[in-house]
Amino acid sequence: MRPSGNGRQRRRGSLRGSPVFRLRVGLLLIAMVFSLFAARLVQLQGVDPDSYAQMAADEGTVDVVLPATRGDILDRNGEPLADSVDGLMVVADPKMTAEQAPEIARFLSKKLDIDYFDTLQRLRVPDSRFQYLARQVPATLAKKAVQEAEERGFEGLSTRRDPVREYPARDVAANIVGFLGTPRKNGAARALAGLEDTFNSFLAGRDGRARYRVGAGNRIPLGDATVTEAVDGEDLTTTLDRDLQWYAQRVLRQTVLGARADSGHAVIMDSRTGELLTVADYPTYDASNPYEYDDDLYKAAALTNVYEPGSVEKVLTLSSLIDAGKVTNRTRFEVPGVLVKDRPIHDYWEHGPIRLTLAGILAKSSNIGTVLAGDHFRRGQLRSYLTAFGLGKRTGIGIGGESKGRLPKGDQWTPQTEDRIDFGQGLAVNAVQMAAAVNTIANGGVRIDPSIIKGSASMDDGTEVGTDHVRRHRVISEEAARQTTAMMERVIDPEAGVAPGAAVPGYRVAGKTGTAQRVGSACGCYDGTFTVSFAGFAPADDPRFTIYVVVHNPRNGGGGGSVAGPAFSKLMGYTLRRYGVPPTGTRPSRIPVEW
């Protein structure tokens, strides 16, 4: 017992050592541990403390984008041409969905009306954590589908913001309004054409954001929170009249198809304010389903397409002549059967020497007579008149890609060119330009800038456009405008004129036909096809609306009077009725056309 007891004692003593030694070792150990702590402290606080602070803050902090609602595009009565709806995209994480892919695909293809096989493939994409399953789904539908999927035990589906742009009137004014393509991944709009494009930032607004702390899915009250409110986009009100635009598009389609023509434009303008009630093009596209159509159609052809106006331009030539004091609408001309200048000039109908007044020249649309009258101009005088009428420069109403047309200048403006320009060949215009020029006569000689935006709105390039920025300037005297109107009334007359089809029963209508040779795109020369048109306004003694109808390349042999005239009549009748403009009840002009 003893020896063993002794041994134990000794062993214990040797293990413990002396207290001083023990203290020192202990101190050393503690010092080492503390120096580790200190090192870690330096590491945390000295090296990149912000990222750790950030990590701590991010834990339980939610950072969300508060989406700004895109402004609507409205017609003059507040009817929507384009508006925005909250939509969602349904996305999948293939890592989680791959196992149950067939079941999920079957469920979703039923709920969201998407393709089964395509969905199946997307649910199984290897090495991916993000796959679109459906885009721009109405929020209610998408949420319901994902919720039901969760209840059935399908995992890996979620929704994200994906705003939907609706064009409830479909093809109505699609040429002007344009459309938004499929949004980008972050939900930002992709404006592809028309007003959507030129006013993108005006419509888009500014997204806001909110940061707040959450616990168990609920916001922690009194927790840190910063909120920057979203600034919604502004509504863009146009001067278009949706119903009238619809009717114009249908009439135009019927006219173009009926004449077996290529294309056409119809412009309706408020004579007093220059507001465009309708800018119709055919062919056009459906803005709610644009990808079914050729992308050549994503434009406002009435502004981007230029052509030679033909005889409608005679109105501008002759009214300028009257304003310049060279002639009156009763001035007499002896018009030969053919006029030989650098090239012989003919009229569209065969005739010997005839005696026409200036009114007769316009009513019968005589090229020879117009050139004879135009010889009274001083050199360059016609050009400055046409510039004042707005030809050769953009209307700038707010549509991208507008073409300014072509008005020869400098050396190109030779006497021979001027002869042809007298009757509307050798210069090019777009339909809105020409409508605004003819509207100058309707508005008593004062040209008003055409406008398509009501009030004021800023384009992406910073230009402010709209009815607030409309300028007016006098081009011809009131008397010249009155005399020209009297002449234009004779165009509609069944005996004196060439376009009885353009008459609106009960109303006094002033107008002018146009049949112009077209420059073919293939040869760059006159290819034997025509552009026919009719421009006019009513009531002639108190004009309210100016309408311009253009049809390119009709193949039924019709001219401005027979093709565009009836379309004009329909549109004018409808517009006058729609805006409650009664007939003035006065007698139409009886100014002589022959002598």
Next chain:
Amino acid sequence: MSSTAPQRFSRLPRIAEAAVARARLTVVPRRRTRAPRVPFVTLVSVILLGGVVGLLLFNTSMQQASFAATALEEQATDLSAREQTLQIELERLRDPQRVAEAAKRQGLVIPAAPAFLDLDTGRITGEVQPATRESDTPIATPPPTRPAELDPEPIHRTARQPNHARGGVADRGDRQQTPTLGEQREHTRDDRRRR
């Protein structure tokens, strides 16, 4: 002793004798003003407890409000999404093309010329013309045109007189003479309808 002492000292007046005397005299009996401790402790406890409980309740109610806010926000989002969906449905129904087609189905046509009736005088301005189907504008979307490749010009060939024409004629003649039962039925049905 206490009765003699004043007498002894009265002969020797001192400074502020009265005050000293008074000071001596004001040896007050020890008064035990024992403020009751219980109310105080209770008060403090109540305040403390009330504070803690109040804070807790306040916090809880805030949390409750937060839950409610989250739920209501979700509901608001849902409802506004629903409203928008309905709005879109409404707008689609108001599509001018759809309205016009519905009107057409009911036999309405777009009038040829405007005329106005003055309700006060009963006078009609404008030329009154009957609105007919002929004066109407077709509004239906035309069917898509077939591409030229799929719609070739018809090829015309002069057919030669077939050699076995007689047989063919005889064949047709036979059939015309003995119509099948089904054809007979068709005929009678047609006749009845005509009547």
